[in-house]
Amino acid sequence: xxxxxxxxGESFLIGDNIEVEVLDVGTNYVKLxxxxxxxxxxxxxxxxxxxxxxxxxxQSDSSTLHQAIAKLPKR
Amino acid sequence: MPVTPTRHFGDIEFExxxxxxxxxxxxxxxxxxxxxxxQAPEHAPLxxxxxxxxxxxxxxxxxxxxxxxxxxxxxxxxxxxxxxPGPPAELLCLCVVxxxxxxxxxxxxxxxxxxxxxxxxGVQAVRHDTRYxxxxxxxxxxxxxx
Numbered sequence: 001x002x003x004x005x006x007x008x009g010e011s012f013l014i015g016d017n018i019e020v021e022v023l024d025v026g027t028n029y030v031k032l033x034x035x036x037x038x039x040x041x042x043x044x045x046x047x048x049x050x051x052x053x054x055x056x057x058x059q060s061d062s063s064t065l066h067q068a069i070a071k072l073p074k075r
Numbered sequence: 076m077p078v079t080p081t082r083h084f085g086d087i088e089f090e091x092x093x094x095x096x097x098x099x100x101x102x103x104x105x106x107x108x109x110x111x112x113x114q115a116p117e118h119a120p121l122x123x124x125x126x127x128x129x130x131x132x133x134x135x136x137x138x139x140x141x142x143x144x145x146x147x148x149x150x151x152x153x154x155x156x157x158x159x160p161g162p163p164a165e166l167l168c169l170c171v172v173x174x175x176x177x178x179x180x181x182x183x184x185x186x187x188x189x190x191x192x193x194x195x196x197g198v199q200a201v202r203h204d205t206r207y208x209x210x211x212x213x214x215x216x217x218x219x220x221x
Contacts, residue, residue, distance in 0.1 A: 046201050049209040050186040051102035057134045057173035068180030068213045
């Protein structure tokens with residue numbers, strides 16, 4: 001993994017037409033601004049994980065599901 | 076009464092008031108905004124979020140508290156706004172369960188489905204933190220000592 005150190009107000013480029021600027025740095029967050037062509041998809045990673053998980057869930061196999069819930073604690 | 080085809084239950088009748096509106100769809104199914112929450116005694120405690128847009132799109136879900144009794148919700152302000160005003164206690168909090176063929180069943184605790192029955196609105200509230208997994212194992216292997 002490439003690691004670069006940037007301060008607020010500084011930016012870096014990915015390829016020719018994607019620019020990422022560090023707008024603000026807090027104690028437990030960084031605020032980024034991204035300039036990219038409209039055709040470039042920008043997705044939070046957790047959104048990507050959830051998208052893939054939703055698609056997998058929609059393909060769920062009913063016998064596997066039943067085995068799974070059979071072992072859940074009864075309420 | 077309107078009738079819809081479903082993935083697991085054939086054609087079913089439903090009341091328009093029972094339709095849950097997901098204004099921004101679900102990640103992976105952004106163009107699906109209308110769902111029914113189907114409970115069938117033979118599948119309890121499992122629930123099914125059936126898309127009204129597409130018969131094959133049906134997501135199994137479980138109440139979050141059944142998967143993790145100590146689960147602490149942390150929904151973003153914009154997600155709560157989508158649900159409309161109302162008491163937090165009213166919110167239905169589910170997690171999508173994934174059980175692909177021959178693979179471990181997992182629940183997505185990173186992105187609970189929140190439904191407010193009084194407004195009929197729903198949202199998949201993807202958390203911004205990393206406290207919970209998107210693939211929480213439903214049946215962790217028993218340790219040999221227990």
